[in-house]
Amino acid sequence: MRNMVRRRLMEMDHETYLLRSGHIQNKLMQEPSVKEGETIAVTMSRFPEVETRRIIEAFWKMGKMVCIPKCDPATKEMSFYHISDFSQLEKVYMDIEEPIIERTEQISKEHIDTIIVPGVVFNNAGYRIGFGGGYYDRYLQQFAGATISLAFDEQVKDGIPTAAHDIPVDIILTDKKRIHACRIRED
Numbered sequence: 001m002r003n004m005v006r007r008r009l010m011e012m013d014h015e016t017y018l019l020r021s022g023h024i025q026n027k028l029m030q031e032p033s034v035k036e037g038e039t040i041a042v043t044m045s046r047f048p049e050v051e052t053r054r055i056i057e058a059f060w061k062m063g064k065m066v067c068i069p070k071c072d073p074a075t076k077e078m079s080f081y082h083i084s085d086f087s088q089l090e091k092v093y094m095d096i097e098e099p100i101i102e103r104t105e106q107i108s109k110e111h112i113d114t115i116i117v118p119g120v121v122f123n124n125a126g127y128r129i130g131f132g133g134g135y136y137d138r139y140l141q142q143f144a145g146a147t148i149s150l151a152f153d154e155q156v157k158d159g160i161p162t163a164a165h166d167i168p169v170d171i172i173l174t175d176k177k178r179i180h181a182c183r184i185r186e187d
Helices: 002-010 014-028 032-036 053-061 135-140
Strands: 039-041 065-072 077-083 089-091 097-099 105-107 114-116 146-150 171-173 177-180 183-186
Touching: 014 053, 014 146, 014 171, 032 146, 053 065, 065 097, 077 135, 114 135
Parallel strands: 039 065, 039 114, 114 146, 146 171
Antiparallel strands: 065 077, 077 105, 089 097, 171 177, 177 183
């Protein structure tokens, strides 16, 4: 399912990708947990994930503290670091951009208001198939803030497998829907 959805998304042309990402960004900026939150955690996206660079720039303009994850493949743990400029990032394995630890400050999960949780496939109950590392499911176990995922409409599917350790997100925003705990509102 993960590979099928990724293949479909890879067919999107760049102009359509940016346009659809922009629709999702506009919805995200209206979310109460984003408007009211002071510290927001988000990953640096890579095509064909919903584009987050412009989202981060918008957060900075809103005066938000932005935190980017740093993953440790040896321990399978993830930490978030405050960045105030893209120059505080470096490309690591698989061209993923992560914080340069020496140039950033680690932020504990108690100080994060909202996490934008990445994924490849989602269902209407907020469960997701991620990229296979399990980093977010482990991190979210003790997280009390809001969780939002950003997805293109074709990433929402029925019948995705879930496990006991999977943690659903509160809200999924697509270019066509806002999904909240099995309650779907068409736009």
